[in-house]
Structure formats: C-alpha cells, structure tokens
Amino acid sequence: MTRSLLTLTIAAGAWLLASAADAQASSHLRAAEEAYLDVDFERVRSRALEALRGGGLTPPELVRTYELLGVASSALRDNTVARDYFVRMLGIDPDHDLDASVNPEMRDPFLEARGLWAARAGRLRIEVGLDRPTSSLRIQLVDPTDMAQRVRVAARIEGAAEYVTQEHAASVELSTAVTGANSADRVEYYVEVLDMHGNVMLAAGSPFDPRVVGRMRMEGGGGGGSFLEEPVFWLVVAAVAVVAAAVTIGFVVDERSRIGAQTGISFGVP
Amino acid sequence: MRGTALGAMLLLAGGCGLTPVEVELVFPREENFLYSEFGQLLVYDVSPEERLGDCSTRLIEVESTGVGSPILSTQRRPICEFRDGGIRFPDIPAGPHAYVMLAYDDADSLLLSGCTIAEAYEGAPDVTVRLFPTAGYARATQGRTLTCGNVTQKCATGCR
Numbered sequence: 001m002t003r004s005l006l007t008l009t010i011a012a013g014a015w016l017l018a019s020a021a022d023a024q025a026s027s028h029l030r031a032a033e034e035a036y037l038d039v040d041f042e043r044v045r046s047r048a049l050e051a052l053r054g055g056g057l058t059p060p061e062l063v064r065t066y067e068l069l070g071v072a073s074s075a076l077r078d079n080t081v082a083r084d085y086f087v088r089m090l091g092i093d094p095d096h097d098l099d100a101s102v103n104p105e106m107r108d109p110f111l112e113a114r115g116l117w118a119a120r121a122g123r124l125r126i127e128v129g130l131d132r133p134t135s136s137l138r139i140q141l142v143d144p145t146d147m148a149q150r151v152r153v154a155a156r157i158e159g160a161a162e163y164v165t166q167e168h169a170a171s172v173e174l175s176t177a178v179t180g181a182n183s184a185d186r187v188e189y190y191v192e193v194l195d196m197h198g199n200v201m202l203a204a205g206s207p208f209d210p211r212v213v214g215r216m217r218m219e220g221g222g223g224g225g226s227f228l229e230e231p232v233f234w235l236v237v238a239a240v241a242v243v244a245a246a247v248t249i250g251f252v253v254d255e256r257s258r259i260g261a262q263t264g265i266s267f268g269v270p
Numbered sequence: 271m272r273g274t275a276l277g278a279m280l281l282l283a284g285g286c287g288l289t290p291v292e293v294e295l296v297f298p299r300e301e302n303f304l305y306s307e308f309g310q311l312l313v314y315d316v317s318p319e320e321r322l323g324d325c326s327t328r329l330i331e332v333e334s335t336g337v338g339s340p341i342l343s344t345q346r347r348p349i350c351e352f353r354d355g356g357i358r359f360p361d362i363p364a365g366p367h368a369y370v371m372l373a374y375d376d377a378d379s380l381l382l383s384g385c386t387i388a389e390a391y392e393g394a395p396d397v398t399v400r401l402f403p404t405a406g407y408a409r410a411t412q413g414r415t416l417t418c419g420n421v422t423q424k425c426a427t428g429c430r
Contacts, residue, residue: 262355
C-alpha cells in the first residue's frame with residue numbers, strides 16, 4: 001500500500017514538473033505570437049527561441065515556432081538563417097504553408113527551403129510492429145531531417161492501467177521490451193519523436209488515444225490468432241517480395257541502356 | 271511490305287540514339303549567375319541504405335573537405351559553357367545518383383552550390399539542380415559592381 005502511494009506520488013510529481021515545463025514553453029510561444037502582432041521581430045525571435053529551447057512543444061507548436069523564427073529572421077534580413085528555420089519547419093510538416101499575412105518580399109527564404117525539400121522524397125515518420133518472439137515493440141524511424149534525438153515509447157498490454165515508458169536514442173530501428181507482449185492479444189502504445197530540446201517532432205497516438213498493435217478482433221470470437229500474426233507467413237511473404245524485387249530490378253537495369261547527360265541553366269525559384 | 275520494312279529500320283535507327291538527359295541548373299537569380307565565373311558538375315554514387323539527408327551531407331562535405339570521390343566530374347569550366355547543352359557526360363551509369371553543382375567566382379570562392387538525387391534513363395524527366403548561395407556568397411560579392419547586365423552580355427564580352 002505504502003509502495004503504491006509512493007509510486008503514485010512520484011508519478012504525480014513528474015507529471016507536474018513536465019506540465020510546468022510545457023506551460024513555460026507555451027507561454028514563451030504566446031509571447032512570441034504577441035510580439036508578432038506588435039510587428040516587433042527582434043522580440044518575436046528571442047521569445048520563439050526561448051520557446052524552442054525550453055522544450056515540451058507539441059508538433060503543431062514546434063512548426064509554428066519555426067515559422068515565427070523564419071519569418072522574423074527574414075524580416076530582419078537574415079535570409080540564410082531564415083531559410084534554415086524554414087527547412088526545419090518543412091522537415092517536420094512538408095505540407096505547411098506560410099501564414100497568409102506574411103509579406104511576399106519576406107517569402108524568398110521559405111521558397112528556397114521548399115525548393116530544397118522538393119528535390120528530396122519521403123517525410124518524417126515511424127512504423128511500429130509487434131515482435132512476439134522478443135516480447136517487444138519494433139520501431140522503425142525515417143528521419144530525413146536528421147533532427148530526431150530521442151524516441152519516447154509508452155506501452156501497455158491492452159486492459160492494463162498504466163503505461164511503461166522508455167526513452168531511446170533515435171536510430172533507424174529500435175526495439176522496446178513490453179513484458180507479456182509475447183502472449184498478449186494486443187498492445188496499446190504511443191510514441192513521440194523528440195528533438196535535441198525535448199520538443200515533440202512527431203507523435204503517434206497519445207495516452208488517451210493510444211495506437212493498438214496485435215491480433216485483430218474477430219466478430220463472434222473465433223479464438224486463436226490470425227495467420228497474419230505468424231512469423232513464418234511474413235518470412236515467406238518477405239522472401240517472395242525480395243525475389244520479385246531482385247528480378248524486377250535486374251530486368252529494369254538490363255532494359256535501360258546507359259545514357260548521357262547535358263547541362264542547361266535557368267533562373268528563379270518556382 | 272517495303273514500307274513496313276523501311277519503317278522498322280527507321281524505328282531501329284532512332285532507338286539506337288538515346289536522347290541525353292537534361293541537367294537543368296537553376297540559379298536563384300540572374301545576378302547570381304553573373305557573379306559566377308566557373309562551374310563544376312559532379313556525380314556521386316548513393317548507396318541504398320543512405321537516406322534523404324544525403325544531399326545536405328554531401329554539400330557540407332564538399333564545402334568543408336573538398337569534392338571527395340565522384341564517379342563523374344567535369345573540370346572547373348567557364349560558367350557560360352554550362353548553357354544550352356554545353357557540358358556533357360557521355361555515359362551516366364544506371365540507378366540513382368547525387369548530382370552536385372558548384373559555382374565559383376574568379377577568386378575561387380564558392381558562391382553557390384546545389385544537389386539533387388535523380389536517375390538518368392531514356393525518357394527520364396530533367397534532372398533539376400537548384401543552386402543556393404553559400405555562407406560565403408555575401409562576403410565574396412560585397413562591394414562588387416557588375417559590368418554586365420545580363421547573361422548574353424556576360425557570355426559575349428565577359429563581366430567583372
């Protein structure tokens with residue numbers, strides 16, 4: 001009983017501390033927004049930097065912070081810095097467009113940043129799978145921004161009261177152990193990808209709306225797992241896919257004769 | 271019958287000459303081109319496991335430690351030669367590659383750089399390399415007054 005109380009107290013304390021940090025970051029962002037309305041770009045930049053460095057921003061807040069930093073830097077004629085901020089903003093949300101109120105003359109760094117990303121494919125994303133043999137969640141991270149520093153994973157067996165949270169250094173593939181996942185029907189989880197300041201660049205699920213991985217629920221409850229959960233099935237699928245891809249690539253490469261290239265020039269950012 | 275045979279021969283003859291892929295070098299503004307004197311186009315292998323940050327990493331390397339080991343490279347050529355198919359690579363290997371373009375001024379300062387990952391094959395779209403001013407651009411062009419007003423003048427009579 002005493003141990004449960006202690007655990008609850010520590011958890012509540014951690015939550016309060018995190019909430020306080022988040023509230024401070026949000027207040028800096030609000031101050032940056034107010035400065036933006038006052039057209040005071042020096043103050044916009046300093047407040048937005050405080051928000052950024054304070055950590056705890058949600059993905060939309062982080063995108064907005066980079067947008068404010070980019071616009072303020074552009075207004076202060078610091079175009080290279082502005083472009084860097086816009087590159088980071090678009091790395092997190094490639095579809096984001098500039099606030100309609102931004103002066104067209106101040107959009108050049110944004111257009112340059114968009115041009116930089118246009119030459120690249122892919123976007124920041126994660127994929128999560130359940131690895132029953134190791135009783136763990138397997139997470140694949142695609143980070144074309146190279147900004148992700150940590151990955152926070154919270155997971156629980158479906159029906160359990162509390163999540164178990166673990167943080168990992170960001171890497172292309174990582175694994176987080178979930179006790180009992182090898183025999184559980186389903187595992188609930190949420191994942192947050194964090195930048196160097198602890199801001200959330202990407203969130204999949206949340207404590208109150210977790211993602212679920214595991215066996216599909218069957219109407220009428222047939223019992224037992226689907227063949228889709230069988231590792232052998234996926235091994236066979238993967239082997240077939242690899243062979244098919246190799247044959248296709250070989251065929252395509254063979255079909256494509258070597259070809260020359262020649263240069264031309266043009267001007268302007270589209 | 272004879273017409274069909276002739277048509278087939280023309281088709282075969284046409285098929286032998288593959289159209290070169292256009293590498294379009296996009297300068298932000300004409301002024302950036304006017305300040306440039308020399309250009310160098312490089313092609314690098316990209317490995318499948320490397321990610322999309324390749325180009326930014328490649329540009330940082332080129333700007334800090336040199337061009338490294340491209341599989342194809344031009345010499346530094348007068349920038350005007352890059353117009354209208356002036357610079358050619360006869361043979362681009364199959365598969366995706368990183369195309370890096372560097373533009374220098376007459377003091378050998380790197381003014382602009384750009385990179386894109388693309389694949390050259392028959393019927394491929396243009397390979398577009400967008401150039402952006404480097405960190406040293408402002409310093410290198412500060413106080414310079416161009417003696418030419420446009421590309422035509424620059425490439426006909428030179429520009430200081």
